[in-house]
Structures are given as C-alpha cells and as structure tokens.
Amino acid sequence: MRLVSSSATLAFILLLYCCHLILGQKSDSALTLVENTEGGGRGEGGNDDDEEEMTVDEDEGDLEVVQPTEEWQTLKPGQAVPTGAHVRLNLQTGQREVRLGEEQLKYWTHGHRDKEEIQTLFSPDELKQAMKKIKEDLNSVSTDQQIMKRMLEQLNSSKLSTEQRLNVLLELEYLVHQVDNAQTLCSMGGLQFILQGLNSSDFRLQESSAFVLGSAVASNPVVQVKVVESGALQMLLTILATTQPVRVKKKVLFAVASLLRHFPYAQHYFLSHGGLQVLSELFRADGGGVLRTRIVTMLYDMISEKERITQAGLDPMLDASHEERVHQSSKVTLQGELLEKGWCSLVPQLLESTEHDCREKALQALLAMANVCLEQYHSDSFLLGSLLSLRDQYEEMILSEMIPGEENSYFAEIVELIDALQIKIK
Structure with missing residues (x-):
C-alpha cells in the first residue's frame, strides 16, 4: 500500500x-x-x-x-x-x-x-x-488485493485502450514483486490476462506482459509451478523463435531465466521442448550482441545450479524437498545438450565483445562447460588465441596508472578466470 x-x-x-x-x-x-x-x-x-x-x-x-x-x-x-x-x-x-x-x-x-x-x-x-x-x-485505503482485483476487472474490459492496458500492466509489475501479491494474482485468475498479453499482436503488450510474468515468478516456487502448468513457457519460447523486436526478446529472456532459476522441473521442460536450440539460433542471429550476454548468463546459472544440487545430493541429512529437487535435477541432461547444440564453439565468440562484463560471463561459462567441451577447446584456435590476447590486455590494464585502483581488483579477477581456463585446457 x-x-x-x-x-x-x-x-x-x-x-x-x-x-x-x-x-x-x-x-x-x-x-x-x-x-x-x-x-x-x-x-x-x-x-x-x-x-x-x-x-x-x-x-x-x-x-x-x-x-x-x-x-x-x-x-x-x-x-x-x-x-x-x-x-x-x-x-x-x-x-x-x-x-x-x-x-x-x-x-x-x-x-x-x-x-x-x-x-x-x-x-x-x-x-x-x-x-x-x-x-x-x-x-479506507485499499489493500494490494483490492487494487489487483480492480486491475483485473479493467483488463477484462473490452473498452480498455492499449495505452490503458499498458499502464495497468506496469502497476501490476510493481505489485507482483511481493511474493504474496504474485500468488494472490494467480489465485484470482490474473495469469490468464498475462498470457493474453503474451499472445497479443501488439509487441508492446507482449513486452509488458513478459515483464510482469518474469517479476511474478522470480524466487516464487508457487507461481513458477502454476506458470509452467499454464503453458506459458512454450509461449515464451515461441516468441523467442519468431521475428520480434529486440526489446520484446529482452523481457522474454528475463521471464524465461526467472522461471528456470532454482526450478529443475521447468529446466527439464525447457530442454525437452527445444529450449537450447531456440537459444542457439537466437545467439547466432544476434549480430549486435545485445542478447548474447543474457543467454550465456542463463546457461551459466543453469550449469552452476545443477552442480550445486548434485553435490548437495551427497548429503545424507537432506529432507524430502531436497531429495525431490535432486531427483528432478537428475532429469536435466544439460551438459550433453550443450555439446550437441554447439555451445562449446558458440560461447567463445562472446570473448570478441569489448564489454568487460560480457567477457567475464563468457569465461565463467567456458569454465563451467569445460568438463564436456575440453576436447573442442583443445582444437579451437580462436579460443586459445583469445585467451592469450585477453590476458596480456588485462595485465597491462592492471599495471597502467590510468586505471583507478578499485577496477584493478575486477581486472585481476578476470585474469584469474583466464588462468583457470588455461590450466583446464593444458
């Protein structure tokens, strides 16, 4: 309120x-x-x-x-x-x-x-x-539940203009950051209006609806389950696989990443419905590199999370919920999919970026994928050359008096990632 x-x-x-x-x-x-x-x-x-x-x-x-x-x-x-x-x-x-x-x-x-x-x-x-x-x-002030109820009544009205719908969706996105509000929205039937927006021919409604959806499912298992059961993930993949403005795909990637995070069941669905193939095509088509970093970050999060769950599965003190998560994670055949869909050669391309953040995300993902991609790394002359060039570049930047002291530690971390990857490859 x-x-x-x-x-x-x-x-x-x-x-x-x-x-x-x-x-x-x-x-x-x-x-x-x-x-x-x-x-x-x-x-x-x-x-x-x-x-x-x-x-x-x-x-x-x-x-x-x-x-x-x-x-x-x-x-x-x-x-x-x-x-x-x-x-x-x-x-x-x-x-x-x-x-x-x-x-x-x-x-x-x-x-x-x-x-x-x-x-x-x-x-x-x-x-x-x-x-x-x-x-x-x-x-007399209205509660969030009362406000959302009025908003859904507005979205259900055929007299509402597109601009008005966009304003309502913006207000909803603000409210669903609260875990309870997102769950209440689903129990009130609000998810159907979000799906209608995703299915709209107006890209602005698609963008705003994806934004609301991503905010609602973030760190909210109850809503994540309902969204997967609603078929929203397939709709999101369809939008990514079709010709849409980049601004729409940004928000859709945000929604997909939020839905997959800490949810092995959704990850299994994503992989079994061609999710990695959709992302690889999107990666290749993204000449400007606007979406590539988001895609690689999503992959790195999935790989790291599976490793953590696998390691946690060795703990005999796990409760039933953890055991179920380990069981679901065992069905996520991510590493094999990465190799099959060509990601061992796609991710190194992100090292061409001039953005330090992009390079860092690429190095992290390359390290996480090393177990299945090591053979291809050995024969990838572009990757090997890029690692040598980047290490020299960052070493020079660290020593340069032009670089503020606070950035030196960040660049040193990138050098450590390069060193760790080179050790893996040797």
Whole structure:
C-alpha cells in the first residue's frame, strides 16, 4: 500500500501537537513554581541571574502557567513556568522574571522564528479531530488485493485502450514483486490476462506482459509451478523463435531465466521442448550482441545450479524437498545438450565483445562447460588465441596508472578466470 502522503501528514500533525505542549500548554511533565519571596537573592554573593525553582505536579492545584518568550517578563506570585525556562531575581526591581531557556532560544534563533505562530493554529481538540480523521483515512485505503482485483476487472474490459492496458500492466509489475501479491494474482485468475498479453499482436503488450510474468515468478516456487502448468513457457519460447523486436526478446529472456532459476522441473521442460536450440539460433542471429550476454548468463546459472544440487545430493541429512529437487535435477541432461547444440564453439565468440562484463560471463561459462567441451577447446584456435590476447590486455590494464585502483581488483579477477581456463585446457 502506498501510504506515504497520509503518513507524512500524521507525522506533521504529531509534530504540531508536541510543539503546542512544549510552548505553553499544560502537560503531564513537571513545572517550576515561583515562590512569593521578597528582597535579595543569595546575600552579598547573589546576582540577577540566580534561579530559585521548586518542582511540583500539576495535580496539586490548578496552576497558571506562564508562556516564556525571548524577553524577560515579570512573574506573579504563584505562577508556574515550564521546565527548561530561565528564572531570575531582578535586584533593581525585586521582581522574579522569566524567559526561554538557552536550548529553547537556540531553537527559535536558528531559522524557526517564523514557526512561532504554529502553536496557535490548532487547539488540542482540533488536533484530536485531525488525528481521528487521518486514522479513518488510513482505514479506507485499499489493500494490494483490492487494487489487483480492480486491475483485473479493467483488463477484462473490452473498452480498455492499449495505452490503458499498458499502464495497468506496469502497476501490476510493481505489485507482483511481493511474493504474496504474485500468488494472490494467480489465485484470482490474473495469469490468464498475462498470457493474453503474451499472445497479443501488439509487441508492446507482449513486452509488458513478459515483464510482469518474469517479476511474478522470480524466487516464487508457487507461481513458477502454476506458470509452467499454464503453458506459458512454450509461449515464451515461441516468441523467442519468431521475428520480434529486440526489446520484446529482452523481457522474454528475463521471464524465461526467472522461471528456470532454482526450478529443475521447468529446466527439464525447457530442454525437452527445444529450449537450447531456440537459444542457439537466437545467439547466432544476434549480430549486435545485445542478447548474447543474457543467454550465456542463463546457461551459466543453469550449469552452476545443477552442480550445486548434485553435490548437495551427497548429503545424507537432506529432507524430502531436497531429495525431490535432486531427483528432478537428475532429469536435466544439460551438459550433453550443450555439446550437441554447439555451445562449446558458440560461447567463445562472446570473448570478441569489448564489454568487460560480457567477457567475464563468457569465461565463467567456458569454465563451467569445460568438463564436456575440453576436447573442442583443445582444437579451437580462436579460443586459445583469445585467451592469450585477453590476458596480456588485462595485465597491462592492471599495471597502467590510468586505471583507478578499485577496477584493478575486477581486472585481476578476470585474469584469474583466464588462468583457470588455461590450466583446464593444458
């Protein structure tokens, strides 16, 4: 829920209420009672700044409370002053006088003087009514579930324009980052509207729908299962395999990667339905290299995750859910698919990129694939030459005084990846 405005108003009202209490209203805090004494202060050593204070509780009587100002003002017998105020005996007149304390003076003399009249803007009753009104407003704010329900009703309307649909999808994407909201959206039938958007002939609706889907399934196993069962993965692969704008394919790759992450069942479905073949064709067609890094990163994540699950499978203390994940992961024949679909020669091409991040992702993937691609690495003259050239380049960059110190460690990590891969190949 977006309660920023109401919360800010409440904080402001509370501040006003506190100022009202501090600057003159009777409160539950201690007050200083000025005694009715005549004459001098502390004998010959007295001075006109000496204070005599007595702390009393308000319930001892209906005291008249003085509101101090910056100027000294005369106190009448029996009057009380707020804690923190300065009281003195004026030796010339013999009268008690009061003004604001030092801390209070600092406050009023540092740009707050213009707020002095705030204390008169609201009475205690008015403040109570205002706070009650704020509470009622907060109670009337719609929950995320109510908001999503209205959004789905809008998406179900044939009168909604494309621009309006795009705005609704944008709001949905914001909401489904919350795990509970994404699950609620599915239970309310919202997934069908996302699939309708993916199947639209308008590429803008495809892009936005894929974005919502990717955000909804991210780290959300409940939604991941429902999305796979809905047939959405096949729709996403179809979009990647057909002629579509790059901006659409970016969001679709995001949705696919989010759906496959930590979900061996979806990975098995992806492989058995030609997912790696679709990605290899997309990789070859991506002359600009915009999608290649995303594709290789997805592959690296899948390889690394399978290795972790396989290693975890050796732990005898695993519970039933882990055992099921290990069982599902055993069906993911990723390494053999990578070799068969030509990825051992495709990934090295990413080393041609001038982007350090692209090179890093390629080196990580090449290392992860080394067990099945080692024979091809040995005969790949382009790969071997690229590794030597890149190592020299990054060594020079590390030694160069032109490179900031923080980047040296990053470049050193890339050199370590190159060294590790060269050791594997030897």
